[in-house]
Amino acid sequence: MAENIEQIRLLRQIEEWKTSLHHTASTPLSRQNRERLSAWLRRLYTPNGSPLYFYAQDDESGFPLFPRVRVSAAIDGRTFHPQVISDHVVDQSRGFQNKNLTQLLKDPSARIDCLVCEQRDLSNKTFFECEYETWVEKTQKIWFERLAIRESPGKGYCLFARESIAAWTSIGEYRGELVKSSWKATASESAYWANIHCEAPRKNNRGGQTLCRIDGSKKGSLMRFASHSCSPNAQLAKGRVGSDRYAVELVSMANAIQSGEEITIDYGTDWFADGEYCLCGSPDCRKPAI
Numbered sequence: 001m002a003e004n005i006e007q008i009r010l011l012r013q014i015e016e017w018k019t020s021l022h023h024t025a026s027t028p029l030s031r032q033n034r035e036r037l038s039a040w041l042r043r044l045y046t047p048n049g050s051p052l053y054f055y056a057q058d059d060e061s062g063f064p065l066f067p068r069v070r071v072s073a074a075i076d077g078r079t080f081h082p083q084v085i086s087d088h089v090v091d092q093s094r095g096f097q098n099k100n101l102t103q104l105l106k107d108p109s110a111r112i113d114c115l116v117c118e119q120r121d122l123s124n125k126t127f128f129e130c131e132y133e134t135w136v137e138k139t140q141k142i143w144f145e146r147l148a149i150r151e152s153p154g155k156g157y158c159l160f161a162r163e164s165i166a167a168w169t170s171i172g173e174y175r176g177e178l179v180k181s182s183w184k185a186t187a188s189e190s191a192y193w194a195n196i197h198c199e200a201p202r203k204n205n206r207g208g209q210t211l212c213r214i215d216g217s218k219k220g221s222l223m224r225f226a227s228h229s230c231s232p233n234a235q236l237a238k239g240r241v242g243s244d245r246y247a248v249e250l251v252s253m254a255n256a257i258q259s260g261e262e263i264t265i266d267y268g269t270d271w272f273a274d275g276e277y278c279l280c281g282s283p284d285c286r287k288p289a290i
């Protein structure tokens with residue numbers, strides 16, 4: 001929790017600084033301010049010199065149960081996220097499939113651009129092709145230029161677009177601690193979890209998959225600040241980055257997200273289980289406060 005408070009304090013300072021510059025993504029930062037931004041990012045992402053953030057597939061994560069963690073299946077869509085884009089997707093009814101992004105999104109007109117590596121129209125591809133390290137470096141810069149964290153009454157800190165974001169665009173990676181899911185999430189915990197499958201190391205040809213989670217409750221990327229909405233404008237999806245990495249990403253949906261708009265996802269039914277009221281304000285809200 002202390003780390004979380006420190007992170008929020010730091011984010012707040014960064015947001016105040018960005019506002020004071022009247023900076024937007026379309027007005028490039030001066031060299032001096034770019035260096036300042038890099039210094040902020042280093043402080044945010046490597047406090048005490050050791051990185052706080054883990055991603056879905058990281059051979060050096062030190063994940064205690066699986067020395068070589070390979071995530072070979074998608075987010076568990078049933079309990080957490082309704083839609084998944086990836087080359088390997090678990091469809092509850094049909095098992096593993098290889099499909100391209102447009103087929104998975106069930107929208108033949110969907111055009112998917114990668115905001116990070118700047119590849120255009122990925123619709124007929126099965127994964128994002130930018131190399132993971134480049135992708136990570138670029139995403140962090142883009143988050144701080146294009147996204148903002150602001151407080152909303154009753155919802156805490158929330159994620160907003162500083163510039164419009166086109167439909168079907170990868171916004172950034174959902175990061176957190178990679179841990180084995182050994183218990184069922186309470187509603188408040190589930191809001192911070194992206195469920196994934198991890199492949200156990202093979203011994204005598206025995207391996208198998210274990211449910212894990214990317215837990216953003218104490219540490220994570222800016223994506224952990226996305227609120228729930230019953231009419232969301234983004235979703236979490238598993239995508240492939242580079243030749244061998246998988247990442248859970250926040251992706252905009254069929255409509256562009258406007259500048260100043262809050263970026264939201266659907267937390268799924270588990271989140272409502274503890275009697276939480278929803279403050280999304282959507283006409284289709286599943287659990288309004290009044």
Ligand SMILES: C[S@@+](CC[C@H](N)C(=O)[O-])C[C@H]1O[C@@H](n2cnc3c(N)ncnc32)[C@H](O)[C@@H]1O
Nearest residue numbers: 155156157191192224225226227228278279280
């Ligand atoms: C993943 S976190 C989002 C970041 C959080 N707002 C913060 O400041 O750390 C999920 C928590 O945000 C709040 N929240 C998100 N969406 C909400 C909504 N639609 N209605 C009420 N509270 C919401 C709830 O407290 C929820 O447990």
